[in-house]
Amino acid sequence: MGMIAQAVRDPGYFGGEDHVAVQRRAHRLWPFLQHDPRLCNAGRNINSSGPSLEDADDFAALAHELGFLGNEFLEDAIKDSYVAAMEDRGLKVAQFNMLVSDNETREHSQRILADRPLPGGFRIVEIGRDSDPAQVQSFQWLNDECGVATLPGYVLRGDSMPVVASLMLDCNGEPAATAGCVARHPPGSRFAGSVWTGLLATRPDLRGQGLARIIFAHANLAAYERLGATLLYAGVRPGNEPSQAACRAAGLGSSNWWLVGATSPGRFAGEFTR
Numbered sequence: 001m002g003m004i005a006q007a008v009r010d011p012g013y014f015g016g017e018d019h020v021a022v023q024r025r026a027h028r029l030w031p032f033l034q035h036d037p038r039l040c041n042a043g044r045n046i047n048s049s050g051p052s053l054e055d056a057d058d059f060a061a062l063a064h065e066l067g068f069l070g071n072e073f074l075e076d077a078i079k080d081s082y083v084a085a086m087e088d089r090g091l092k093v094a095q096f097n098m099l100v101s102d103n104e105t106r107e108h109s110q111r112i113l114a115d116r117p118l119p120g121g122f123r124i125v126e127i128g129r130d131s132d133p134a135q136v137q138s139f140q141w142l143n144d145e146c147g148v149a150t151l152p153g154y155v156l157r158g159d160s161m162p163v164v165a166s167l168m169l170d171c172n173g174e175p176a177a178t179a180g181c182v183a184r185h186p187p188g189s190r191f192a193g194s195v196w197t198g199l200l201a202t203r204p205d206l207r208g209q210g211l212a213r214i215i216f217a218h219a220n221l222a223a224y225e226r227l228g229a230t231l232l233y234a235g236v237r238p239g240n241e242p243s244q245a246a247c248r249a250a251g252l253g254s255s256n257w258w259l260v261g262a263t264s265p266g267r268f269a270g271e272f273t274r
């Protein structure tokens with residue numbers, strides 16, 4: 001695609017007004033932030049990766065500018081102090097456990113795909129550069145329906161960084177389940193090779209039939225094979241039992257890291273819960 005066509009392509013922001021505002025700010029400010037190795041573009045927002053307590057001033061200021069800043073790979077040993085530092089600077093904090101892969105997760109995903117056929121007429125498609133915009137929106141719509149903060153279209157299509165966005169369609173071609181993996185740490189970052197996995201959603205009327213297990217395995221395996229993942233990680237809010245269970249069923253386990261979301265109450269009235 002030519003540069004001009006790419007420049008005018010619809011970025012495909014999606015969700016409520018507040019979420020769209022955060023997606024737009026992240027998109028617009030990323031060119032100014034991208035050379036800071038402490039940061040990554042998570043698409044729906046900007047994240048810090050492996051922050052230290054010395055970073056708290058910078059990152060609190062950034063959170064106020066953006067409305068929301070995620071902080072991932074936050075070490076357990078400094079988590080409480082970091083949270084207090086964010087709260088002292090006027091930010092509202094939400095904490096997520098980071099669940100991570102181990103050296104059996106890849107084979108585990110292969111086994112799931114080999115052992116569990118899709119229901120008759122169901123199929124999995126992947127979002128890509130040339131996907132029909134309606135299919136990209138189906139992915140985003142299903143995330144939204146399930147309370148999952150989705151990614152803007154430009155990220156789902158892989159325009160900004162390597163991603164896998166797997167969409168399961170039912171026998172009528174309607175969206176049934178989603179999962180996605182994003183290689184959001186640039187080469188050279190100390191977290192390069194670590195790939196975020198999430199966007200897990202199953203349409204409410206199809207839950208409890210093993211569809212999340214299949215779509216998650218599909219996306220995770222593609223992340224190993226095509227994104228060169230050396231570690232997969234997910235953020236799960238304590239108390240989200242279905243999500244915890246789905247992650248464990250996918251072969252992700254506990255870690256000593258946290259993901260802490262910092263919201264500027266005056267700039268972002270929404271919430272990232274999933």
Ligand SMILES: CC(C)(COP(=O)(O)OP(=O)(O)OC[C@H]1O[C@@H](n2cnc3c(N)ncnc32)[C@H](O)[C@@H]1OP(=O)(O)O)[C@@H](O)C(=O)NCCC(=O)NCCS
Binds near residue numbers: 146208
């Ligand atoms: C989480 C979610 C995707 C699970 O979808 P699903 O298709 O019903 O899940 P599956 O049937 O494939 O089950 C996967 C595993 O989770 C377990 N699980 C599913 N729903 C569960 C529930 N409500 N409580 C406890 N465990 C549950 C299953 O037992 C299974 O584990 P097993 O294979 O070891 O038995 C679905 O509940 C959902 O869309 N929730 C809302 C969005 C969300 O929270 N997404 C997670 C974002 S981090």
